[in-house]
Amino acid sequence: MTKNIPSLEMKNVAFGYRNSGLTLAGMSLDVGEGERIAILGESGIGKSSLLRVIAGLERITSGQIFIHGRLVSAENVHCTAEERKVGMVFQDWAVFPHLSVFENIAFGLRSRGKQNEERERVKQLLEEFELEGLASRSPDTLSGGQLQRVACARALAPRPEILLLDEAFSSLDVGLRKRIREQVIKALKIERAASVLVTHDPAEALEFADRVFQMRDGILLDAKMHNEFRQ
Amino acid sequence: MKIFLQIFVFALVAIFLAPVFALLNEGVQSLVSEKATLSSDLLSRYGLTSLLLLAGSVSGAVLFGTSAAYLCARFDFRGRRLIQWLSILPLGVPSYLVAYTWVDFLVDQGVPGGSLRNLPNTCFVFAVCLSPYVFLPSFSAFSALSGSLLESAKLLGKSQFEIFRLIEFPLARASMFAGGILAGMEVLADFGTVDFMAIDTWSKGIYRSWFGYGDRGRASLLAVILFLISGTLLFWETNVRAKNSLARSGRSVSLHTRKKLPFIKSLPFLFFALIPALVSCVFPALILTQRVYSKSDPEQWASVVSPALTTLGMASVSSVIVVVLGLAMVLIWRSNPGKFVRSLARIGALGYALPGGVLGLGLLILLAPFSLTGSVFGLLLAYCIRFATIGTSTLEAAWLAIPRVYDEQARLLGCTSWGVFNRVTLPLLQNSIACAFILTCIDIVKELPATMLLRPFNFETLAIRTYNLASDERLSETAPSSLAMIALCMTGVFVAEKLGAFGVSERSRSGK
Numbered sequence: 001m002t003k004n005i006p007s008l009e010m011k012n013v014a015f016g017y018r019n020s021g022l023t024l025a026g027m028s029l030d031v032g033e034g035e036r037i038a039i040l041g042e043s044g045i046g047k048s049s050l051l052r053v054i055a056g057l058e059r060i061t062s063g064q065i066f067i068h069g070r071l072v073s074a075e076n077v078h079c080t081a082e083e084r085k086v087g088m089v090f091q092d093w094a095v096f097p098h099l100s101v102f103e104n105i106a107f108g109l110r111s112r113g114k115q116n117e118e119r120e121r122v123k124q125l126l127e128e129f130e131l132e133g134l135a136s137r138s139p140d141t142l143s144g145g146q147l148q149r150v151a152c153a154r155a156l157a158p159r160p161e162i163l164l165l166d167e168a169f170s171s172l173d174v175g176l177r178k179r180i181r182e183q184v185i186k187a188l189k190i191e192r193a194a195s196v197l198v199t200h201d202p203a204e205a206l207e208f209a210d211r212v213f214q215m216r217d218g219i220l221l222d223a224k225m226h227n228e229f230r231q
Numbered sequence: 232m233k234i235f236l237q238i239f240v241f242a243l244v245a246i247f248l249a250p251v252f253a254l255l256n257e258g259v260q261s262l263v264s265e266k267a268t269l270s271s272d273l274l275s276r277y278g279l280t281s282l283l284l285l286a287g288s289v290s291g292a293v294l295f296g297t298s299a300a301y302l303c304a305r306f307d308f309r310g311r312r313l314i315q316w317l318s319i320l321p322l323g324v325p326s327y328l329v330a331y332t333w334v335d336f337l338v339d340q341g342v343p344g345g346s347l348r349n350l351p352n353t354c355f356v357f358a359v360c361l362s363p364y365v366f367l368p369s370f371s372a373f374s375a376l377s378g379s380l381l382e383s384a385k386l387l388g389k390s391q392f393e394i395f396r397l398i399e400f401p402l403a404r405a406s407m408f409a410g411g412i413l414a415g416m417e418v419l420a421d422f423g424t425v426d427f428m429a430i431d432t433w434s435k436g437i438y439r440s441w442f443g444y445g446d447r448g449r450a451s452l453l454a455v456i457l458f459l460i461s462g463t464l465l466f467w468e469t470n471v472r473a474k475n476s477l478a479r480s481g482r483s484v485s486l487h488t489r490k491k492l493p494f495i496k497s498l499p500f501l502f503f504a505l506i507p508a509l510v511s512c513v514f515p516a517l518i519l520t521q522r523v524y525s526k527s528d529p530e531q532w533a534s535v536v537s538p539a540l541t542t543l544g545m546a547s548v549s550s551v552i553v554v555v556l557g558l559a560m561v562l563i564w565r566s567n568p569g570k571f572v573r574s575l576a577r578i579g580a581l582g583y584a585l586p587g588g589v590l591g592l593g594l595l596i597l598l599a600p601f602s603l604t605g606s607v608f609g610l611l612l613a614y615c616i617r618f619a620t621i622g623t624s625t626l627e628a629a630w631l632a633i634p635r636v637y638d639e640q641a642r643l644l645g646c647t648s649w650g651v652f653n654r655v656t657l658p659l660l661q662n663s664i665a666c667a668f669i670l671t672c673i674d675i676v677k678e679l680p681a682t683m684l685l686r687p688f689n690f691e692t693l694a695i696r697t698y699n700l701a702s703d704e705r706l707s708e709t710a711p712s713s714l715a716m717i718a719l720c721m722t723g724v725f726v727a728e729k730l731g732a733f734g735v736s737e738r739s740r741s742g743k
Binding site: 053057080081082086087088090094096097098099107110111112154155158220 | 634636637639640641642643644645646647650654655658659661
């Protein structure tokens with residue numbers, strides 16, 4: 001893992017919703033290429049807001065965010081979500097109900113003008129996530145685990161530089177959660193994409209990440225290396 | 232971009248409100264020059280009759296609509312789905328057509344025509360025809376009641392009647408009320424029925440002043456007052472609905488299971504719930520079919536072809552415009568345009584509060600300097616202003632039901648705003664677009680007063696043909712055009728119901 005140019009760099013980022021206090025209060029974070037980090041915290045403390053800020057779905061109040069060295073967010077700078085090469089898996093997966101599994105996974109490739117590699121890339125992801133045979137199925141015929149894998153494959157299809165996972169595994173049962181988590185980790189290794197998982201489950205954070213952070217009062221505490229945190 | 236949107240919405244609202252300002256200007260000028268006066272006698276005559284009609288019709292519609300809704304939402308019995316479907320059927324039949332058919336039929340049976348044309352009978356016609364306006368919101372309110380809530384009440388020792396009085400009725404009251412207000416607006420806007428039944432309502436007073444006495448000023452003043460009353464009702468309905476939706480938002484609830492009702496026990500309720508559909512659709516359709524067959528004259532259909540094609544053409548073109556306007560509004564909401572544009576757009580929705588006659592007069596005044604009265608353009612404009620709310624509200628509601636996370640996911644996958652609209656929003660709105668189109672078409676097919684005022688010379692829609700024949704007391708000859716209207720509207724209601732427009736299907740209840 002090279003740390004010369006971090007995949008994601010946040011410097012003193014502050015963010016708050018209108019008519020409420022700061023959700024992120026001067027937060028700093030570096031994530032190296034291919035590195036997996038997890039952010040732990042209770043519900044409602046702003047973990048999802050942090051991911052939305054990184055994704056470009058919200059504008060920051062102050063501070064700076066760099067993706068692969070490129071400034072994407074600052075007080076007067078805002079690259080929109082479609083301009084950042086960031087993938088995200090939402091808590092409820094948000095699989096488009098009007099598209100088949102194949103079309104869902106190919107969605108981002110078409111937007112980014114990669115139609116020529118569409119078939120090959122989707123086939124590869126279908127294999128990686130054990131979704132062969134489901135390509136033409138409609139989302140409303142899939143189980144929760146299958147939907148989860150479609151959402152992950154779709155987010156990874158355009159080869160994002162960073163993958164954000166918002167409590168992405170929490171609504172699955174323990175056995176399935178472990179299997180899908182392993183599939184995602186394997187895919188992330190192949191793609192060499194950095195990733196940020198937010199979760200309220202310490203065990204999941206430890207299983208997934210190289211580094212685990214605790215979020216409290218809008219800042220990241222206790223940044224510890226994996227082994228140190230486990231101890 | 233924001234300025235462009237503001238200009239677009241502002242222009243749209245200006246066009247929508249122009250007929251009202253034209254009427255206001257005409258009325259005020261007449262008052263100033265003392266050409267027109269509104270005597271208290273005139274106001275009280277039209278006002279009192281309208282009020283009595285309103286009270287009788289709305290009470291009846293609430294009684295029919297609520298009882299059918301309660302029965303279908305809370306009980307399971309043989310024929311329940313049929314009742315659900317039949318309860319929305321009156322939406323496809325204009326009330327004036329029901330009045331023509333029944334009066335013609337009963338006169339044929341020897342009942343004196345004069346004794347049929349009175350206020351209670353008119354109230355009854357409106358009550359059965361407008362019952363779906365109350366049935367639909369009440370059904371969804373009763374259906375959405377939490378099963379655990381009702382079971383808790385039962386465990387606390389409450390009887391079925393007490394549960395209804397203390398829980399079900401209070402929780403569904405706002406929906407019934409909102410439905411009743413909409414039904415009331417339809418009563419106030421009606422011209423065809425009250426004209427035929429010889430009831431002096433406000434809308435009839437407008438026509439009489441304009442065409443009977445040539446008093447444009449007085450007609451304009453009456454029209455403005457009617458618009459203000461309708462506007463107040465619409466505002467009231469919107470507020471009631473908004474409060475109701477706030478009260479219901481929150482935790483998702485487990486739906487109650489329907490209580491089994493033995494078939495024999497259900498029969499009296501079944502019969503009562505069936506009255507609106509039988510009186511407004513089934514019997515009129517049978518009577519009209521019998522009339523057409525007994526005449527066995529192939530020529531009678533030939534006279535309907537041209538009005539039917541005109542009706543279809545006008546309805547389709549106007550509905551396409553209404554749907555495009557609705558989609559434009561969705562695009563505007565999506566772009567988060569700010570409070571000012573939102574408020575402006577809400578004002579634009581007041582078109583629905585413009586009764587057809589009021590709108591027709593306003594456009595007559597407005598378009599006269601451009602020699603556009605009696606033009607297809609004027610008619611299209613009237614339909615779009617009057618029914619734009621159907622398109623915008625249907626599409627806005629459907630758009631609000633699309634989780635925002637789909638938009639965000641599409642953007643993260645590289646879509647621009649247009650890409651999100653084109654690849655996500657539009658496909659997900661497909662059903663609602665079809666519903667908005669069909670519902671607008673149905674209302675345009677039924678529309679009478681604005682068409683009467685604004686149609687070009689020799690331009691006949693099915694509604695106009697039926698009205699003209701009925702006002703010449705050639706009621707039996709209205710059968711083919713009436714039947715054609717019923718067939719068109721029923722097909723529309725059927726398709727819209729299949730697409731989930733009314734939310735009474737099992738799919739809607741299960742939330743799929």
